[in-house]
Amino acid sequence: xxxxxxxxxxxxxxxxxxxxxxxxxxxxxxxxxxxxxxxxxxxxxxxxxxxxxxxxxxxxxxxxxxxxxxxxxxxxxxxxxxxxxxxxxxx
Numbered sequence: 241x242x243x244x245x246x247x248x249x250x251x252x253x254x255x256x257x258x259x260x261x262x263x264x265x266x267x268x269x270x271x272x273x274x275x276x277x278x279x280x281x282x283x284x285x286x287x288x289x290x291x292x293x294x295x296x297x298x299x300x301x302x303x304x305x306x307x308x309x310x311x312x313x314x315x316x317x318x319x320x321x322x323x324x325x326x327x328x329x330x331x
Contacts, residue, residue, distance in 0.1 A: 294319075
């Protein structure tokens with residue numbers, strides 16, 4: 241438990257920020273998981289799901305919910321997975 245007034249305020253502010261960021265982070269995770277699941281089943285659906293996930297990762301990074309490098313890394317991994325899947329489908 242904090243002892244100083246400023247510490248109490250920091251706890252309050254951190255709680256508000258966490259509450260504001262939680263739905264954005266959850267929605268981002270949902271779209272990424274949906275894109276990964278779509279990649280395992282249908283390539284046609286996965287391209288649209290991938291675009292939605294990439295767009296949401298950019299939004300989360302721009303709002304400061306996740307670090308921009310974290311978003312870039314996740315996007316890179318998703319695109320690599322998608323490209324590997326499309327290469328397998330073509331052959």
